[in-house]
Amino acid sequence: MSKSRIHWYKYSAPVNFYPLAGKMIPFFTGITIVLFAIGLYISFFVAPVDFQQGHSYRIIFIHVPAAWMGMFLYVLLAIYAGIGWAFNARLASMMATAIAPTGAIFTFISLVTGSLWGKPAWGVFWVWDARMTSTLILMFLYIGFISLQSSIDDTRRADRAGAVLALVGVINVPIIYFSVQWWNTLHQGATLTARSFKMAPSMLSAMFVLMGACWMYSIAIVLARVRLIILEREREAPWATETYRFEGEIRVQRQKA
Amino acid sequence: MAASMLSMFRWMVWRDLLLAWRRRTDVLATLFFFIIVVSLFPLGVGPEPQLLKTIAPGVVWVAALLASMLALGRTFGDDYQDGTLEQLLLTPQPLFLIVLAKVLAQWIVSELPLVLVAPVLGMQFGLSQNTLWIMTVSLLLGTPVLSLIGSIGAALTLGLRAANVLVALLVLPLYIPVLIFGAGAIESTVNGLEPQAYLLLLGATLILALAFAPWATSAALRISVE
Numbered sequence: 001m002s003k004s005r006i007h008w009y010k011y012s013a014p015v016n017f018y019p020l021a022g023k024m025i026p027f028f029t030g031i032t033i034v035l036f037a038i039g040l041y042i043s044f045f046v047a048p049v050d051f052q053q054g055h056s057y058r059i060i061f062i063h064v065p066a067a068w069m070g071m072f073l074y075v076l077l078a079i080y081a082g083i084g085w086a087f088n089a090r091l092a093s094m095m096a097t098a099i100a101p102t103g104a105i106f107t108f109i110s111l112v113t114g115s116l117w118g119k120p121a122w123g124v125f126w127v128w129d130a131r132m133t134s135t136l137i138l139m140f141l142y143i144g145f146i147s148l149q150s151s152i153d154d155t156r157r158a159d160r161a162g163a164v165l166a167l168v169g170v171i172n173v174p175i176i177y178f179s180v181q182w183w184n185t186l187h188q189g190a191t192l193t194a195r196s197f198k199m200a201p202s203m204l205s206a207m208f209v210l211m212g213a214c215w216m217y218s219i220a221i222v223l224a225r226v227r228l229i230i231l232e233r234e235r236e237a238p239w240a241t242e243t244y245r246f247e248g249e250i251r252v253q254r255q256k257a
Numbered sequence: 258m259a260a261s262m263l264s265m266f267r268w269m270v271w272r273d274l275l276l277a278w279r280r281r282t283d284v285l286a287t288l289f290f291f292i293i294v295v296s297l298f299p300l301g302v303g304p305e306p307q308l309l310k311t312i313a314p315g316v317v318w319v320a321a322l323l324a325s326m327l328a329l330g331r332t333f334g335d336d337y338q339d340g341t342l343e344q345l346l347l348t349p350q351p352l353f354l355i356v357l358a359k360v361l362a363q364w365i366v367s368e369l370p371l372v373l374v375a376p377v378l379g380m381q382f383g384l385s386q387n388t389l390w391i392m393t394v395s396l397l398l399g400t401p402v403l404s405l406i407g408s409i410g411a412a413l414t415l416g417l418r419a420a421n422v423l424v425a426l427l428v429l430p431l432y433i434p435v436l437i438f439g440a441g442a443i444e445s446t447v448n449g450l451e452p453q454a455y456l457l458l459l460g461a462t463l464i465l466a467l468a469f470a471p472w473a474t475s476a477a478l479r480i481s482v483e
């Protein structure tokens with residue numbers, strides 16, 4: 001029986017995961033490009049103009065996926081960091097480190113696009129609305145995680161300290177979210193009524209396709225980053241130096257050709 | 258065993274209080290930082306009484322947050338440097354209790370004076386007597402949460418470069434619920450509403466923090482000292 005099973009644990013070793021990730025990256029990059037092309041086509045040429053907001057509403061096609069990714073990736077980061085800490089799985093910790101910048105960038109994109117959309121929709125760039133405020137706080141959490149890890153030189157300690165912070169953050173996210181929401185309802189009435197417009201099916205499909213594109217992009221970029229992290233951390237291992245030299249040679253050959 | 262745990266707890270608190278007493282200036286520095294920050298706001302926004310009354314809850318709470326940041330480094334920093342912390346980690350008593358004792362001592366030393374002095378500052382902002390009471394209660398409930406959450410950040414950043422700035426970056430976002438509930442309690446009293454809901458929420462946060470934060474801090478300490 002055991003022979004027919006795939007050896008999943010095999011790929012928890014960085015030395016085995018490195019080539020596997022290298023094979024997966026082109027696949028996910030391809031899907032990313034295709035999905036982005038389809039999604040952007042639908043969102044610009046198929047989706048109808050909104051009767052209330054005109055063309056400016058189209059920013060949701062990137063805004064909503066970015067906001068979702070920002071949140072999902074933080075949970076994913078905490079899960080990976082927790083696995084890495086609990087089971088002493090180095091690769092899981094490396095994944096957490098690799099996810100952080102992508103999540104922070106998506107959160108940042110959702111904040112920027114949100115405020116760019118807010119200007120035509122509500123007349124102001126920024127409202128202290130519950131969602132925007134908690135997204136801002138989410139970005140602070142990402143920045144805290146990244147700066148904590150980068151200021152610790154010992155990778156083992158960096159992984160574990162990051163895990164504690166990520167897990168504490170994950171427990172706090174709902175508390176922060178609800179506290180901000182209650183605070184907000186006390187301070188001002190709902191500003192979000194402009195958002196509750198009905199969606200045409202083509203709008204919805206554009207959003208979901210772009211959501212998929214963002215997921216695939218995240219997977220591809222995280223795998224690429226985790227490969228670099230593996231190489232950096234395993235630089236003492238013979239396989240890593242050999243891989244590095246081998247890939248360098250290929251690059252040189254390509255440049256010559 | 259239970260008796261030894263209790264005596265350990267008492268001994269830890271007593272030791273930290275004694276150490277703090279020998280270095281009174283550190284404690285006073287935090288207190289004066291709090292007083293100065295609060296006093297800067299009327300100078301910045303103008304002496305309009307109505308305006309001051311509106312911003313008072315936020316100002317007092319934000320200043321308390323910042324002042325508590327200043328004191329965090331001391332919770333474990335000195336013990337880490339002279340090796341005491343390593344010995345404490347080796348004791349048979351649960352680390353949870355040791356952390357709780359140190360946090361309690363830290364709270365008595367650096368937060369309790371702020372709570373006591375806050376009503377005086379509140380009077381400068383023209384708050385009514387009832388509001389001053391609520392402010393004190395909200396600070397009494399909220400500042401232990403700051404110490405508890407802050408201890409996680411302090412333990413994570415032990416011995417790092419620029420630990421002071423880093424700890425602010427890590428801990429301040431986690432302080433936000435306390436800020437909202439604490440300032441909200443005072444503000445609702447200023448506006449003539451019942452602050453009870455906010456105080457209950459603060460109490461709930463305190464219970465949660467008491468149950469979980471020392472645990473996370475213990476884990477962080479083991480990671481940092483290892």
